[in-house]
Amino acid sequence: MSESVEVCLAGLKLNIHTDDDPKKVEAAAALVQEQFDALKSSGTIIDTSKIMALIALNLADDLLNQQQASPQALNKLVSKLDQAVAQAEGLANVSLR
Numbered sequence: 001m002s003e004s005v006e007v008c009l010a011g012l013k014l015n016i017h018t019d020d021d022p023k024k025v026e027a028a029a030a031l032v033q034e035q036f037d038a039l040k041s042s043g044t045i046i047d048t049s050k051i052m053a054l055i056a057l058n059l060a061d062d063l064l065n066q067q068q069a070s071p072q073a074l075n076k077l078v079s080k081l082d083q084a085v086a087q088a089e090g091l092a093n094v095s096l097r
Contacts, residue, residue, distance in 0.1 A: 010048050052088040
């Protein structure tokens with residue numbers, strides 16, 4: 001049964017539809033937001049879409065470094081990264097007020 005979970009990433013509220021435990025989705029969002037805040041506060045990267053792309057790459061690298069990662073998990077990750085990149089591209093085209 002799919003549930004809707006509202007999360008906030010980089011100041012943007014998102015409704016995520018998932019079959020996973022909502023707490024898991026919230027924890028994942030918190031991890032991304034924590035990395036976003038750290039990169040944003042470094043002052044070296046200010047473009048939100050670039051920060052999100054870097055976070056996606058860092059998370060993918062972390063997963064790839066786990067020895068127990070299965071081919072199915074990697075395929076799922078690639079799919080999720082494709083979605084994240086599409087969302088980041090969409091965010092780059094949104095005007096901020």
